[in-house]
Amino acid sequence: GMMLLLLIVAGLGVVTLLVILFAPHIRKYAAGGVCRSTVSLDGKTVLITGANTGIGKETAMELAVRGARVIMACRDVDKGEEAAASIRAAHPETQVEVRELDLADTCSIRAFAQKFLGEVNHLHILIHNAGVMMCPYTKTIDGFEMHIGVNHLGHFLLTSLLIGLLKRSAPARIVVVSSLAHNFGWIRFHDLHSQGSYNSGLAYCQSKLANVLFTRELARRLKGTDVTVNSVHPGTVNSDLTRHSTLMTIFFTVFATFLKTPREGAQTSLYCAVADELHSVSGKHFSDCAPAFVAPQGRSEETARRLWDVSCELLGIEWD
Numbered sequence: 001g002m003m004l005l006l007l008i009v010a011g012l013g014v015v016t017l018l019v020i021l022f023a024p025h026i027r028k029y030a031a032g033g034v035c036r037s038t039v040s041l042d043g044k045t046v047l048i049t050g051a052n053t054g055i056g057k058e059t060a061m062e063l064a065v066r067g068a069r070v071i072m073a074c075r076d077v078d079k080g081e082e083a084a085a086s087i088r089a090a091h092p093e094t095q096v097e098v099r100e101l102d103l104a105d106t107c108s109i110r111a112f113a114q115k116f117l118g119e120v121n122h123l124h125i126l127i128h129n130a131g132v133m134m135c136p137y138t139k140t141i142d143g144f145e146m147h148i149g150v151n152h153l154g155h156f157l158l159t160s161l162l163i164g165l166l167k168r169s170a171p172a173r174i175v176v177v178s179s180l181a182h183n184f185g186w187i188r189f190h191d192l193h194s195q196g197s198y199n200s201g202l203a204y205c206q207s208k209l210a211n212v213l214f215t216r217e218l219a220r221r222l223k224g225t226d227v228t229v230n231s232v233h234p235g236t237v238n239s240d241l242t243r244h245s246t247l248m249t250i251f252f253t254v255f256a257t258f259l260k261t262p263r264e265g266a267q268t269s270l271y272c273a274v275a276d277e278l279h280s281v282s283g284k285h286f287s288d289c290a291p292a293f294v295a296p297q298g299r300s301e302e303t304a305r306r307l308w309d310v311s312c313e314l315l316g317i318e319w320d
């Protein structure tokens, strides 16, 4: 027993030493790619969901600094206004506006879109950033399981309502913030809403795989329109995303130095939104501002089409 304890203590000591020695290198590696494009977005309109905190807030700020009018769609308008105020305080010349959008409620999505279409003449960049991770079993207002409902179906409906505007504004881009987690997901068509069995981690992975499949199918359908869509893994980012999981929160706090900051996490979204070299790239997946691996289940055209049809059916919409 004593021997084992000594071994464990020695082991921990060695690991701590290694971490201290290599921390700067690991940190540098974790920071990942940087969006180097300095493209001006003067006169461009951007819409980003879940922009009151984390990656979304940083993405909104960076795009606003580049000159765009940025509409921050948030479910909590007060939190959104606070974020907008802090962006304005740091960059007084920026044009950021807050609108109410709850992706867990199709009525809210429709109301948002109707107002939005009456307010703006163009939409050049649409960023599907909002997301929920590992929440307890909950349903959206419309009875969808929360992860698939917010992360996928909410954004699916929003896109369907704004696609006409995007096409009229072409060249335009859609960025879907997915995750590496898509690798561990599969679409459970027989139980999409996890009514049979619920695992919050798997429900998150399923929704992030849905993001990848949606991106690919939408890209196929948008061929020739000069509206592109790409998905993103932002990196492992120290944000509020872990709020529902104590274990993940502890893990993220302990390893904070090895995680990306929200600003670093925003770089790949920014890259996909603005980089010149991507003007005709569509249906691809990016991480660290570079093309990234897509799991086989994220490359299946058949699954992508089936998910598209199921999504239309669940939302009661026709979209082809």
Ligand SMILES: NC(=O)c1ccc[n+]([C@@H]2O[C@H](COP(=O)([O-])OP(=O)(O)OC[C@H]3O[C@@H](n4cnc5c(N)ncnc54)[C@H](OP(=O)(O)O)[C@@H]3O)[C@@H](O)[C@H]2O)c1
Pocket (backbone or CB within 6 Å): 049, 050, 051, 052, 053, 054, 055, 056, 073, 074, 075, 076, 079, 101, 102, 103, 104, 128, 129, 130, 131, 132, 133, 150, 177, 178, 179, 180, 233, 234, 235, 236, 237, 238, 239, 240, 241, 242
């Ligand atoms: N952090 C990571 O390591 C990581 C890794 C891979 C992918 N991602 C993806 O990155 C995206 C941004 O996440 P984050 O890390 O920045 O997390 P975050 O700090 O928790 O931000 C998530 C945002 O989504 C919003 N949101 C949640 N439910 C919503 C709803 N029903 N309607 C409208 N907005 C809603 C949140 O609003 P409230 O503040 O009001 O809740 C918040 O603004 C997510 O799609 C996530 O899946 C993150």
